Amino acid sequence: MKRKDVRRPLVCLCLMAFLTGLPVLAGASGGEGIYGRELDTLYDMIQGGRDPDAYGEDREDLVAVWEGIRELSPAQGLEQVKYQLLDCNGDGEPELLTGQDDRITNLFTIRDGRLHRVFSGLYRNAWYPLGKGRFLNQGSGGIGLAILGEYHLDGDGNLVCENCYFTNWDPVREKEEVYWNTLGIPDRALSEKQAMTPGQFQQLQANLMGKVEKLSWQSLARRGKGSVELSLTQVSEFGEPMLAVTPRERLEDVHLLTLQVAEVSDSGQVTWQVEKDEPLGNLEPGSRYNYPIHLEGTARATGLSYYDRKGYHRKILQISGKDGSLVVREEQGGDS
Incomplete structure (x- = not known):
């Protein structure tokens, strides 16, 4: 079947204008097969x-995800659970993070060709990203115990503690x-008491x-x-x-398109103009292809x-202003 040329200078999309600046992006190209099994x-x-x-037994990685979506339907749960490939320690290889909102539920790396879980974050032992491969840990356990820690991932994929503060209730002094x-x-035996109030x-x-x-x-x-599958990646922290x-x-017949807004109507309809058209040829399954883009x-x-096998597709990629995730929209009427 002869394919008609559908890459026109002007592309109209009926969607609300969703135009944001680009936040820090992340990701990397390796480990897709090993991490893919965990995601599957x-x-x-x-x-x-x-x-x-x-x-x-002992699937704390699954429990950390499950406790956040157990009251949701499968469709809602799949939308709520997020993941990202990010080189956290600067060794050129990605780690896999799973999470919900800003909370990290799992951090994985690869050791000797096998998946290694660095940590899992439950609600009572939550982890958050601080950037540059650093993480914040907030936990609680028992009466009067609250934990606050700062960590980073070293070049060997080990979690290194920078600071760990915790509270302790003294029943004698009632303090x-x-x-x-x-x-x-x-x-307490391994720690220094601080002149710090609650x-x-x-x-x-x-x-x-x-x-x-x-x-x-x-x-x-x-x-x-x-x-x-489309995702945003960044090979290094400042790449x-x-x-x-x-x-x-x-x-x-894959093409990477750089689109420029030509017009935005009062109703929010965006007219895109193709600024650059880069042919990529054919892409094969089982591989991960990284391409420089400017968003x-x-x-x-x-x-x-x-x-x-289903025909022609044209997808529009933008960044969510809400959580910084990649938003992928299929253009309607691409063959007309």
Whole structure:
């Protein structure tokens, strides 16, 4: 069947204008197969409404995700659970993070070619990203015990404690005390007592929470749809953003489009003009392709056009101003 040329200078989309600046992006290209198996397990658990115990004992990674979506429908759960590939320690290889909102539910790395869980974050032991491979831990356990820790991931994929503060209730003095160490263990015998009041501890907690950074999450629901998975990546902390394209089947006549807003109507209809058209050829399944893109500014977007077994597709990529995640929209009427 002869394919007609559908890459026209002007592209009209009936959608509300969603034009935002680009926040810090993240991601990397390696480990897709190993991490993919973990993501497939999460998808299967949520889609099937299964209990984590169905996948064996000691699956804290699954429990950390499950406790946040157990009251939701499978469809809602898949939308709520997010993931991202991000090089957290600067070794050129990505780690896998799963989470909800700004909270990290799991951090994985790869050791000796195998998946290694660095930590899992439950509600009572929550983890948050601080940027540059650093993490904030907030926990509680028992009467009077609150934990506040700062950590980073070293080059070997080990979690290193920078500061660990915790409170302890002294029943004799009827007073809450604050201790500190760099071990990450709430043990008074291994810690130094601090001249810090409970109010100062709470202020420190608020200050650190104010430094939590947003991640460019990808919805797990998107992983189970379509012939291609699209995500934002960044090979290094300060590297240029890239588009990661992971085909699930052969994609033909692929083009990467840089789009410029030509007009926005009063109703919010956006007319895009193709500023640059880069042919990529055919992309094969089982590989991950990274391409430099530029999404900065308020009047640009990136498009990806291709043919799969169902026909022609043209997708528009933008950044969510709400949580920094990648928003992918299928253009309607691309063949007309």
